[in-house]
Each structure stands twice: as structure tokens, then as C-alpha cells.
Amino acid sequence: MQVAVIGAGAAGCFCAAEIRRRLPYAGVTVFEAGPKALAKVAVTGGGRCNLTNTFEGVSRLEEAYPRGAAVVKNAFKALSPEQTFQWWENAGVPLTVQPDGCVFPESQDAMQVVRTLERLMRQNGVQLLCGHRVTRINQDLTLEVQGLPEPFKADAVLLAVGGLKEEALRALLPPQVSVTSTVPSLFTLKIQDPGLNALMGTVAKDARLELAGSGISAQGILLVTDWGISGPATLKLSSYAARELARTACKGEIIINWLNSSPQEVRDWMHRTASLQGKKQLSGCRPDGFTERLWEHTLRRAGADRTRKWAETGKEELRRIENALLRDRYPIDGRVRFKEEFVTCGGVSLQSINPRTLESKDIPGLYFSGEVLDIDAITGGFNLQAAWSTGYMAAADICGKLARFV
Template identity: 35%
Template sequence: MNSKYDIIIVGGGAAGFFSAINIVENDPKLRVAILERGKEVLGKVRISGGGRCNVTHACFVPDDLVKFYPRGEKELRGPFHQFCSGDTIEWFERNGVALKIEDDGRMFPVSNSSQTIIDCFMASVKKLGIDVLTGQSVQNIFKSETYWKVETSHETFACKKLVMTTGSNPKIWEMLRDLGHSIIDPVPSLFTFNIKDARIKDLMGVSALASVKVKNSKLEASGPLLITHWGMSGPGILRLSAWGARELSDKKYHFAIQVNWLHDKTQEETLSLLKELKIEHSRKAVSKKSPFEFPNRLWESIVLASGITAETKWADLTKNQLTDLASQLTNAEFQVNGKSTFKEEFVTAGGIDLREINFKTMESKILPSLYLAGEIVNIDAITGGFNFQNAWTSGFIVANSIAIGK
């Protein structure tokens, strides 16, 4: 096989494939190869969204879309004006993949299978004559005046332009650091909280819309909170973990959170509401039925945590018990001791310093003719299809700038 190419893309994931396909669609004469270190390509696409592939999110206004990115908000505004969620939908439909919107705004293939996306990409690379070479672990990268040399575990490649889409790969970051780039040290971004607490011990699977704050910090988030056998998860917790990735890493994942199970009600408003319930339900047992929009099992646990027995009637509640109940409902403190990876969707905050990238072209400001797309740069998002949207947008811009500057 001829190891000389016009463009080499290192990394056979979402951003790599999207870059390669769009490059050759722009100019079919270009010889393009994708180098992947593993035996299989598109591994993250396969497992994303529980095997359904959360392709993007139904947020179509660039200035709104950027707000879902704890790192990259400012930098992505321009790129999203070039290629946004609506363009993603159009691109996939043009390539035979229809997408659908779910109630929470996440978008999936109508087929409900990530294999549809993989088949679409594999058919495109075959049709366009793009070489996909697996088992090619990059060992060294060299830059001469006119071309790049890429040494892998098997052979040496040469190319005019190099595109790096290797995601959170410390070895590649190290190589780029040696070539002059600054790397923001990676820390986990999407993770769940490990909590051992009697109040949630037997509530696995219970979910409630809640607000969560990290104690003694400005970090807070709202959304569905899911109780798991190891602690707490769900969109609310994942949002907090993404926005707090650096701060929570500094705390070594040991910190206290304050949970408001009533989402937006204050302790004073709740106390006043409880006093009304005391009159209204005076003869009923407090623990029997949740007066709020969350499951009875959670209500019962909160009642017991407030020092109220299962048999106590509303009429018999003391002033102190009402105050404690209002506090447990709106300001329940839990100790977090450690984290767990969210499913297999490992996302990191960190990567190539955003100041060293031209976001009009995704070209390195340090190394001309080197392009960077996807999670290799210090951009990450909350869960919901946003990390893939960054991959599609950055890959599209890489392809366009290569077409213009070839």
C-alpha cells in the first residue's frame, strides 16, 4: 500500500470519520486515510446513548447551543454559525439516516440503533475511496517544511496535512506537547456521585426533579436526580459534574451537596405549605402519601429523616418537626465520597489549549497544516448529544478549510 496521502486523519471516531468524508466530498481527488489504533472504529458511536447513538440535540440557535458547553462556550459560537444542529440533521438525512427528536430534546436515528450511523459512515468511506487502517498506533509525528511524517506501530506515512481526532488520548497529547502545544491536564467531566446515606439506602431507581448545590461553592444545577445503588446520578447530577469538573477534581471528589427535592421552593415557602397541609390532612398519617410531585418512597424516607414516625398524624406534628421536615425537603445535606463513570460514556475536561487553535479553520496556531477536531481539544459538554455536535461541527470546519486552502 502506498503510504503517501494528501491528508491523514489520526483517530477513527466520530470527528475523524466526519472530517474524512466531508474532505473527500469537497474534493474527490484528495487521497485520504484514517488511522485507528484499535481493532475497530467508531467505538464511542456504538455505545453512545445506550447503543442508540445520541447524534445531536434539538437546540437550533447557536447562541443557545453554546450554553451547554462548560468548556468551549465562547469558542464554539462562530463554528456553530457555520454548522449547527439543523445542519447535522440535514447532513444525515442526505446520507440516508433519518433522525427523531425525543421529549428531552435528544436526537437519535429513527432506527434506534447506533449501527445505522456506523453503516452510514462505512458506506461513505467505501464509496469515496477513503482508506480506513486499523491497528495503527501512532508512535511519532514529525513535521518537515512541506509534509508531515507519521510513524505507527506498523509503518510510516507521509501527508501534506494532518488532522488529529484522537479524543482523550494522553500519548497523543504528550506528542503534541513535545511539538509546542500546551495541554490542559484532563480531569473527568461526566460522572455520578458516590453517596452512602441511610436516607437513600433502599431507594434505588427513584427519580425526582431537584436542585443540587455543592456546599461552600457557587456550583449548582437542576434537573432529574436519580438515586442509584452507589449514590446519585441523573441529568441534574451529570450537569453539576460537567460544570464542576475542575473544582470537584481539586476537592478529590470529597465534598457535601445540598439537595432541594422541591426544585425551586424555598425553606420558608415549604414551611408555610406544610402548615397548610397540617390543617388540611390533620387526621392522616404524614408518611402515607407524598403531597409533592415525587414518589411516596422518597417522601416516606424524608419524613423518617425528620424524626417523624410512620404512624404520626399531621395534626400531631410539632413546630420543630415541621421545621426539620421543611429543611430535609429543601436543604438535605449529603456527603459525596468519590465518583463513578457515567455508563461507558467517559468524557474529560482537558486537552489542547483553546487559545492555540484558530476556530475559523480548526487549524493549529502553533503548527501550520495541523488540524484538530472533537474532544482532543479542551471542549466538553453536558450529556444529551452535545459532545457529538462538537465532533460534527469541528470536523465540518476542518474539511471546509482544507478545501479552501488546498
């Protein structure tokens, strides 16, 4: 009985180790194109590996998983984030939780995660073949593999090759498996505006970003950089609007609500300031959390006279200030990689798999896990959690099926 796992990444290695733990008599071979296993996991989280999240700040799974939340929900029934936490601690990797809910190894070392999975695969007798790229999966579950003289015949195949480009994925898969187009997600936005760029280093603690004309918005910490905008709110927006941004080659317009507030809240604040601190100049009273630089920039954007007294500021000028605070528009001039951390939106269509087993509807015995699926998440450990849970879910079904043949 042979199981072939294609891709020694997070999902593939987790699944391989789990299959052999459950079915020690099954042969499990992992084919990896690169020179070593888990190369990407080694660099996750800036080398610290943000391997899951407490999900405490997530009220709906769609917030964390803009694509694939329904399948992730099923996968969490197989292995929930809490069970994942326990799984890693049981495997000898004590974990620590940050105040923002991100979970890391206590050692703050991604290599501990890599070495643990490698050890489990070795102990469980998984055969790992690095430098063996799979070039084709045939309908009869034979694989064409670089470096092997003959096709490799498997009883079950797990495809866990991560975020491949659409053409590469189509070339690998039998034609029955449908693939949705792939585009990047999780990047920062380039904005060429000297006034904004001069605010480099400014942090808005709670901002809301909207991609103009799309109705798509994201809220959180906004960081102004010398090239544009970054920080959690920007990364979230790049994820939520990945397809829209790809369609326009990142040439849309961004609307910044610097306070994540409503017009009424801002009007109330301006009204209070004018009546309680009316003798002060506009530049002398700013919203809570605003730096002097950001406030001066806002007044310039509003075309307001910074020396005018609050009590003497007319309706029109106040309206312009409100606009600059809540609807500050900038043209987007492209995207920038965030610490090399891209994930892929798109991949194997969720319509072509059984959402409870991750098996292909058309090719029995062919399974999918991890980023190769049309599942991706915002930053915070959610992408790796999807890899662990979908890897585990596929392992459970593969083992259930193979056990029946014994």
C-alpha cells in the same frame, strides 16, 4: 496534496469524508490505532447512537457545553444541529426525535451510522489504515506512525484522537501546542448512606443538586440507586463540576433540593397543609410527586415525629422538615461510571487554536476536532454534535487552504 487524519472516530471520519467530497483530488489518509473505525460510535447511546439534539431545551449553549461553548458556537455556523439533522437524512439515515429532544436514527441502530460513514469514506476514496497508531506529530507535519517504515509527510493534519489523557496528548503533540489537564466527566456519584441507599429506584422528577462550597448546581430528574445517585441531574452536575470533583477525588458533599423549590414555596405549602389538613399526621400529607418512601425518609432525616398532626407541628420541627426537603446533605464517596459513558474534560487548549478554523496558532496546517479539544458536553447527543460540527469546520478550512495551492 496529502491530508492526514489521526483517529477514525466520529470527528475524524466525518472530516475525512467531507474533505474528499469537496476536494476529490486531495489524498486523505486516516490513521486509526485500533483494529476498526468508529468503535466508540458503535456503542453510543446504548447501541442506538444519540447523534444530536434539537437544542430546544437549551437556552444558553454553556448549559450543554460547560467547556468550549464559544468555539462550538462558531462550529455551528459551519454546521448547525439542523444542518446536521439534514446531513444525516441526506446520507440515508432517517432520524427520529424523542420528547426530550434527543435525536436517534429511526432504525435505533448505531451501526447504521457507522456503516454510513464507512460507506461515504470508501465512496469518496479515503484511505483508512487501521492498526496504525500515530506516535508523534512533528512541527513540519511529518507523522511517526507505527507500522510505517518512514515518517508520513502531510500538507495538513487533523488530530481527532478523542479524549486522550494529558500525558499521552503531550507526547503526541509538538511542544508549542498547549494542553489543559484532563479529568473525567459524566459519571454518577457514590453515597454510602443506608437510609438513602434503601430508597433505591426512587425518582425525584425535578430536583436540584449542589456541590457544597462550590456554588455549582444542576437541575433535572434525580434517580436514587443502591450505590448513590444517578439520573440526568447527577450526570449534569458531574459535568459542570468535573474539575472541582477531580480536585477533591470526589470526596465533597452534595446538597439535594428534592423539589427544586425555594424556601418560600415550601413554607407556603407547609402553611397551607397545616391550615387545610391540620388534623392529618405529618406522614399523611406529602409534597406532590413524593413517594411514601421518600417522604418517610425526609421525616426521619428531619428528626420529625411522623405521627404528629400538621396543625400541632411547631416552628422548629417545620424548619427541620424544610431543611430536609431543600438542603439534604450527604458526603460523596467517589464516582461510578455511567454505562461506561465517560467523556473527557480538558485536552488541547482552546487558547492555542484559531477558534474560527480550529487550526493551531503555532503550527500552521495542524487542526483539531472532537473530544481531543477542551470541549465537552452533558449527555443528550451534544458530544457527537460537537464532533460532527468541529470535524466539518476543520474540513472547510483545510479544503479552502488546499484549494489555493492547486
